[in-house]
Amino acid sequence: MIRTKSSNKTKYFLGAFIIILMLGSGLAIFSSSNDELTYKGHRFSLQQGKYVTEIDGTPYFFDFLPTDVEDIPFESYAFNTNKVYISADNSSLVVVPKLEGVFVSNGVLPILQERNCSGGVVVLKLIDSDTESKIYIDQSCIILEGNPYKTSDRFAYSYLGIL
Numbered sequence: 001m002i003r004t005k006s007s008n009k010t011k012y013f014l015g016a017f018i019i020i021l022m023l024g025s026g027l028a029i030f031s032s033s034n035d036e037l038t039y040k041g042h043r044f045s046l047q048q049g050k051y052v053t054e055i056d057g058t059p060y061f062f063d064f065l066p067t068d069v070e071d072i073p074f075e076s077y078a079f080n081t082n083k084v085y086i087s088a089d090n091s092s093l094v095v096v097p098k099l100e101g102v103f104v105s106n107g108v109l110p111i112l113q114e115r116n117c118s119g120g121v122v123v124l125k126l127i128d129s130d131t132e133s134k135i136y137i138d139q140s141c142i143i144l145e146g147n148p149y150k151t152s153d154r155f156a157y158s159y160l161g162i163l
Helices: 002-032 090-104 148-159
Strands: 037-039 042-047 050-055 058-062 083-088 109-112 123-128 134-138 141-146
Touching (some): 058 090, 058 148, 083 090, 090 109, 090 123, 090 148, 123 148, 134 148
Parallel strands (some): 083 109, 123 141
Antiparallel strands (some): 042 050, 050 058, 134 141
């Protein structure tokens, strides 16, 4: 009879210890996700579900951190224009305001208008697809293909000089 009580006591203590350990781990993970991250001199903080950084006093909002999108293949393009056309399929329209903000804050006029790639003007074309995310050049188009949130963040980080 004494053995059973001792055995039950040990089980209760072990169970309580495991529960406390799990709760402590969960709190540690939760609190560390609210910390700030610094990437190549840019400080990012999580605000209302978006990652925010400031460049020259202007806040920029992202869905992903630079480390989450830096591996997306990217063909660079030298911007030497004061306007860019943005063409997006319906499911990619949600990221257009982010890109417009990036362009406007850098003196480039974004125009949301369907354009073809052979017109001699710079066109940023957003294509939502299930394929691997990538950014590439096709004539005068910069094509952001794949997950629109990831490709738009990758493009914006490169455009702003963060990546």
